[in-house]
Amino acid sequence: MSKVLVLNASYEPLNITSWRRAIVLVIKGKAEQVEHNGRFIYPEMPLPTVIRLRNYVRVPYKEIPLTRRNILQRDDHTCQYCGLSGDGLTLDHVVPRSRGGGDKWDNIVTACVRCNVKKGNRTPREASMPLRNPPRRPHSSLYFEVTRQVKSGTHAEWKKYVIGV
Numbered sequence: 001m002s003k004v005l006v007l008n009a010s011y012e013p014l015n016i017t018s019w020r021r022a023i024v025l026v027i028k029g030k031a032e033q034v035e036h037n038g039r040f041i042y043p044e045m046p047l048p049t050v051i052r053l054r055n056y057v058r059v060p061y062k063e064i065p066l067t068r069r070n071i072l073q074r075d076d077h078t079c080q081y082c083g084l085s086g087d088g089l090t091l092d093h094v095v096p097r098s099r100g101g102g103d104k105w106d107n108i109v110t111a112c113v114r115c116n117v118k119k120g121n122r123t124p125r126e127a128s129m130p131l132r133n134p135p136r137r138p139h140s141s142l143y144f145e146v147t148r149q150v151k152s153g154t155h156a157e158w159k160k161y162v163i164g165v
């Protein structure tokens with residue numbers, strides 16, 4: 001069954017929960033329904049797809065580890081230079097390591113082997129290979145799951161609650 005995006009009282013995405021848990025929160029008055037998919041589970045109770053908590057919940061910031069897997073996911077498994085997607089993708093330092101470019105979210109992008117070799121030890125500007133998307137640190141680990149759900153079309157209605165998806 002479908003999942004439900006939970007927004008904080010401030011409308012920021014907080015987490016993803018099951019529809020059962022979401023219904024309980026709404027019935028208990030702890031959350032309000034923001035979006036539903038038009039299907040009813042009880043009379044006057046449409047199945048929610050987005051709910052919002054009535055009280056603000058303070059969340060400690062959780063850093064997302066800078067890993068190959070997470071970078072590929074952020075870049076949608078697509079070469080950030082030519083748009084090729086699929087297997088055999090590599091990671092490219094935008095400013096090459098040999099020239100002081102660090103291992104940071106905003107300096108590592110997904111690149112196909114061809115583009116990686118072609119770019120070599122140059123910056124995108126020097127190589128005349130502009131990036132399709134400026135690389136940046138994802139907002140949260142929730143960002144990954146929400147992006148996946150929005151892009152797959154399962155929950156396109158979540159898009160307006162998340163910046164940068």
Ligand SMILES: [Zn+2]
Nearest residue numbers: 079082112115
């Ligand atoms: Zn490429």
